[in-house]
Amino acid sequence: MPRSTLLALASALTLGAASGAEAQARAASSYRSHARLTEALDSIRRAKPQVAQLLTVGTSPGGRAIHALRLGAGADVDRRPALLVLANAYGPHLVGSEIALAAARRLASGYGSDTGTTRLLDRRTVYVIARANPDAAEAMFVAPIVERTRNGAPMDDDRDGASDEDGPDDLNGDGLITMMRVADPAGEWMTDPADPHLMRRADASKGEVGRWRVYSEGRDDDRDERWNEDGPGGTDVNKNFTYNYDWFGEGSGWHQFSSAESRAIAEFMVAHPNVSAAYVLGPQDNLVTPWTFRAATGIGGNPTGTSAGGPLQSILREDEGWYAELSRRYKRMTGITKSAPSAELRGDVLSWLYYDMGRLALGARGWSPPDAPADTARGATRPDTPDPLAEERGVYRWMRANLPDAVVPWRAITHPDFPGMTVEVGGLRPYAALNPTGAQLDSALAKQSRFVVELAGMLPSVALRGARVERVGDRVWRVTAQVANEGYLPTMAAIGSRSRWPHRVRVELKTSGQQQIVGGRKVQLLDAIRGSGRSSELTWVVVGDAGSTVTLAASSPVAGAASETITLRAR
Numbered sequence: 001m002p003r004s005t006l007l008a009l010a011s012a013l014t015l016g017a018a019s020g021a022e023a024q025a026r027a028a029s030s031y032r033s034h035a036r037l038t039e040a041l042d043s044i045r046r047a048k049p050q051v052a053q054l055l056t057v058g059t060s061p062g063g064r065a066i067h068a069l070r071l072g073a074g075a076d077v078d079r080r081p082a083l084l085v086l087a088n089a090y091g092p093h094l095v096g097s098e099i100a101l102a103a104a105r106r107l108a109s110g111y112g113s114d115t116g117t118t119r120l121l122d123r124r125t126v127y128v129i130a131r132a133n134p135d136a137a138e139a140m141f142v143a144p145i146v147e148r149t150r151n152g153a154p155m156d157d158d159r160d161g162a163s164d165e166d167g168p169d170d171l172n173g174d175g176l177i178t179m180m181r182v183a184d185p186a187g188e189w190m191t192d193p194a195d196p197h198l199m200r201r202a203d204a205s206k207g208e209v210g211r212w213r214v215y216s217e218g219r220d221d222d223r224d225e226r227w228n229e230d231g232p233g234g235t236d237v238n239k240n241f242t243y244n245y246d247w248f249g250e251g252s253g254w255h256q257f258s259s260a261e262s263r264a265i266a267e268f269m270v271a272h273p274n275v276s277a278a279y280v281l282g283p284q285d286n287l288v289t290p291w292t293f294r295a296a297t298g299i300g301g302n303p304t305g306t307s308a309g310g311p312l313q314s315i316l317r318e319d320e321g322w323y324a325e326l327s328r329r330y331k332r333m334t335g336i337t338k339s340a341p342s343a344e345l346r347g348d349v350l351s352w353l354y355y356d357m358g359r360l361a362l363g364a365r366g367w368s369p370p371d372a373p374a375d376t377a378r379g380a381t382r383p384d385t386p387d388p389l390a391e392e393r394g395v396y397r398w399m400r401a402n403l404p405d406a407v408v409p410w411r412a413i414t415h416p417d418f419p420g421m422t423v424e425v426g427g428l429r430p431y432a433a434l435n436p437t438g439a440q441l442d443s444a445l446a447k448q449s450r451f452v453v454e455l456a457g458m459l460p461s462v463a464l465r466g467a468r469v470e471r472v473g474d475r476v477w478r479v480t481a482q483v484a485n486e487g488y489l490p491t492m493a494a495i496g497s498r499s500r501w502p503h504r505v506r507v508e509l510k511t512s513g514q515q516q517i518v519g520g521r522k523v524q525l526l527d528a529i530r531g532s533g534r535s536s537e538l539t540w541v542v543v544g545d546a547g548s549t550v551t552l553a554a555s556s557p558v559a560g561a562a563s564e565t566i567t568l569r570a571r
Helices: 003-029 035-045 093-108 115-125 134-141 258-270 317-334 349-356 390-402 438-456 495-500
Strands: 052-059 066-073 080-085 125-129 179-183 189-191 199-201 212-216 275-281 360-364 407-413 423-428 463-475 475-486 505-510 515-517 523-526 535-543 549-556 560-567
Touching: 003 515, 035 093, 035 115, 035 134, 052 212, 052 258, 052 349, 052 463, 066 258, 080 093, 080 438, 093 115, 093 125, 093 134, 093 275, 093 438, 125 258, 134 515, 275 349, 317 349, 317 360, 317 438, 317 495, 317 549, 349 463, 349 495, 360 549, 390 407, 438 475, 463 535, 463 549, 475 505, 505 535
Parallel strands: 080 125, 080 275, 275 360, 463 560
Antiparallel strands: 052 066, 066 125, 179 212, 179 423, 189 199, 407 423, 463 475, 475 535, 505 523, 505 549, 515 535, 549 560
């Protein structure tokens, strides 16, 4: 090959590598490392100390603090109904951290200057855990760039007596870890006929023949003829919770709550029984596609949710309407009507909050690549044929049209493990499909933070109303009152009644020593009261002197408290 051609090729490859690194640097500049995020959270505390407090709820194996920013004014902040905003349990989803931070700033800055926000934080609390998996998220800011899901705990994944010894390698020197394909007639993968940049498994039933083996970019560092099977890190925090936990699954950890991060979140929830609802930013979604009730049978044909049938496989029927309505409101407020399909509910924090902790738990990605124009390329899948690459195809089309440097072309390399074989490296730039930049990011932050504020205003709110007294005999009185919920969300979801984690509304009629309750119970626990002013009416018969008083009190950590003094006298 002529020297001029070699120089031109080397220049092109160097330019490609620089372009990929520069594109990643631009993307990373839109997001915050652990140190920068900590500083941003602390700046909110410093700017509004009367409403913001920064708590440390745990420490990752990498030594990074897991922070919770508490937003609320007054002396009873931890005893009022609260919304939990939790983000970035899935390591590569850094946009969740930015949304959580933007929502916190919106709330804090609005206190004292915006009447609605001030009233909200005088009566409600918002907890923001902006980065639940800080070790994994930090991989966005360290070269070579790789999407990492696991925390910093060492793990011997391949059980060879060594930990983290065979991770990805940057083979083409572009500073990114993408994909690697190796030409092999016995391979299971083929290039997509409509888009040769995409790879999919060959379907033998359709006569398709594989031509490639596919790996993440790297070498066989430990010489066991496997590639990248023991990379850095131990547990994927978003797979380490209890619901539908994947025992012995990849990245799921030694056991449920084996990671410091998941334990810290669980301990936070137990220590804060006032959390009424949660908004989880991550790959699991139930706002674009709301969860629905599905009748199901479990082990031996027994009903799910029982010891004989096994765990619940569906939300409860009574909760379905809430998810449908909250989905409608989310779409109206954010304009997001389509999203990438929800990730599997398997040990994740969203499903744990609903099924095990009994809270209405809402989940969303916050952003997905918008729809691109339909693919009219020759060889595309027919409309009546399922497209196994529909999601990936749409992402690539949008990236090419809007962020062309996010698509890393396949380029041949010389690989020491495959001498004389065709090996190519390419794919999608790490983090690009999950985390927007520029105007897309700004729009997501604005819309999502508004939704968080609206959601915080929907929390349940106990109130007493309609108290009346009737004389029914000499020193005998009938006391009647309604315990109402003036918030939008119910005082408890149906799953809460089932799991018995959230506290029910406790109603007590307090009497003096000269009075006696002869009808009705002194203390009663109420099941869920629907919102928007619905109520439960209670009645007592009290013996006492005319003009004496009793006190009616209703309270629940998840729904607030109210009390009223009632005088025993005919009206």
